[in-house]
Amino acid sequence: MTEITSDFRSGIVALIGPPNAGKSTLLNQIIGEKVAIVSPKPQTTRNQITGILTREDVQIVFLDTPGIHQRKGKLNSFLLKSAWDGLASADVIVFLLDGHLYLQKPQLMERELVPLAERLKKVRNPLFIAVNKVDRVKDKKLLLPLSARLNELMPDVEIFFISARNGDGVQELLAKIIPVLPYGPPLYPEDQISTLPLRFMAAEIIREKLFLSLHKELPYNLAVQVEHWEETETLVKIMATIYVSRSSHKPIVIGHRGQLLKKVGQEARVEIEEIVGKKVYLELWVKIKPKWTENTSFLFSLGLG
Ligand SMILES: Nc1nc2c(ncn2[C@@H]2O[C@H](COP(=O)(O)OP(=O)(O)OP(=O)(O)O)[C@@H](O)[C@H]2O)c(=O)[nH]1
Ligand SMILES: [Mg+2]
Structure with missing residues (x-):
């Protein structure tokens, strides 16, 4: 059993972003086991999925959410609600996006990012941006215009370049998240990796x-x-x-x-x-x-x- 000291931290981190950005892949990468299903098709995740990471110094409950999209209908509006509800309870938000896709499709980037950035600017929770799938970008310099645009849309938000698939940059992102989480005891047993039945x-x-x-x-x-x-x-x-x-x-x-x-x-x-x-x-x-x-x-x- 981990010995709990007064500098133990515990909190909730919500993963949010457009469909197919790699949120569920990132969750599985961080937990080290498959807790969320993944597919190449957008809108795979429908419910809030939890994954629990417990270390000597911290316990983080990650909330994987359905991708934010603009489709109509009741199922879709329920999905959106579930995604935005995730933010309310979070101590930290990670805004994940597919960097490789936006290099190919700059117009899509504008369409998806601008409304999301507007909405995220209104939330008070500490926020990080993670540009995902950089394993697919050979020349990393190509990512500079994307980070410049993100800086314009969300000034003062730190940007990380990661690969949820192979884990590149993920520990660096975690290292920035942990100090922002509140002090407190773990909420779940150390061997529990999800709250889902x-x-x-x-x-x-x-x-x-x-x-x-x-x-x-x-x-x-x-x-x-x-x-x-x-x-x-x-x-x-x-x-x-x-x-x-x-x-x-x-x-x-x-x-x-x-x-x-x-x-x-x-x-x-x-x-x-x-x-x-x-x-x-x-x-x-x-x-x-x-x-x-x-x-x-x-x-x-x-x-x-
Ligand atoms: N090359 C590469 N592919 C990735 C990476 N992360 C995710 N993918 C792929 O991208 C696709 C979507 O991944 P998901 O994790 O399901 O994405 P999501 O954001 O959870 O998608 P929704 O649940 O539909 O919103 C899958 O085919 C993943 O294998 C990455 O870092 N690199
Ligand atoms: Mg998903």
Whole structure:
């Protein structure tokens, strides 16, 4: 057990930024384990995801949030609320953005950054900017105009250049965050890495495998819920439902002769076994739930809103 001294610090750090910036990847990199699902598609994260880092001198609860975007609809507005709510409770905010993408698409940078910077300027919490994916930028000098623009938009905010994927610059960022956190005892046991229930983690892993296997609008129109969880000493039996919004989506999710669903189930099972530390029997069902993305009570049941 870590000995708690009076100079122990503990606090909450929110990771916020546009979709696909690498927030969940950064969380996993910092925690050293996969607590958040990741995919190349934007809007992978839907709920606030926590990851807890405990060291000799500090405990940080990181809040990974859904990417900030400008899309319409109830699901999207719930996602935005969840992202901005993350800020209210945070001691420190890390604003993460995809540096490589903005080098390719300067107009997108203006479109995404300007409204976000305006909003972030109004929050009082200490703020850091992390320009991510610098592993994809061979000539680092190319990043200078981006940092100049960020300086213009958010003067006095320190900028870090990081790679959430390989960890470059991440310890330097942490070293700046820690002294800003308040003194206080740890809130969670030192071996706990998230506050999320295993049932939720399992549903997320299934959703990640679906995100990776499906394309176009389909991933955005599905939700996963664990309906049944039965545990013995050596085995966990899980039954989960994949909800799709249209009848035409159901056969796509199931795949030819059930191949896609089978693959998703196998991939998810292996990872769920890792987190529960037991053998897993996983059963997946696909159900049609028209317009679920606009259904408030269903969104609540997914932990949104
Ligand atoms: N090359 C490179 N790719 C990265 C890095 N960080 C994240 N990625 C990739 O970028 C994609 C998006 O990463 P996520 O971590 O899911 O991004 P996010 O900000 O959580 O996205 P949302 O949850 O959709 O808002 C994934 O394909 C990651 O593998 C990085 O430092 N370098
Ligand atoms: Mg994410």
